[in-house]
Amino acid sequence: xxxTAEVKRYLAYWFQLGKKLVIDNGxxxxxxxxxxxxxxxxxxxxxxxQKAIETPSSCHVEGTHETIAQLLQPEWEICSxxxxxMPVPVRNMGMPTLACPCNDLLTWPNTxxxxxxxxxxxxxxxxxxxxxxxxx
Numbered sequence: 083x084x085x086t087a088e089v090k091r092y093l094a095y096w097f098q099l100g101k102k103l104v105i106d107n108g109x110x111x112x113x114x115x116x117x118x119x120x121x122x123x124x125x126x127x128x129x130x131x132q133k134a135i136e137t138p139s140s141c142h143v144e145g146t147h148e149t150i151a152q153l154l155q156p157e158w159e160i161c162s163x164x165x166x167x168m169p170v171p172v173r174n175m176g177m178p179t180l181a182c183p184c185n186d187l188l189t190w191p192n193t194x195x196x197x198x199x200x201x202x203x204x205x206x207x208x209x210x211x212x213x214x215x216x217x218x
Contacts, residue, residue, distance in 0.1 A: 089160065093143065101145060114130045118201050
């Protein structure tokens, strides 16, 4: 079963490549301009996430067919795409998904650009580097 945090991360990664959240089966789309703020997600991203959670059965990532509600069901997992390493929904029971959302991105994968990422706790990263230097 895909955990809520994995689905949230899945959205954040695809937002970074310009994919929108389709709401109410196409009545509206949302793409937050700012994904991160400090060590976590931005308030704009969190508002978008709340919209997805409020109506999960009618929200999906642009270019996909799986709704947020489906992704939170036991038969779905979030794994890495074999083509582009981006997070994609994979059904662990039954028929697989039709295609990765990267399928219609002509310039992806692009190894010359930094790949999408999750929020980073800079203070924690610096502490880890310091500890590795002390131990060596």
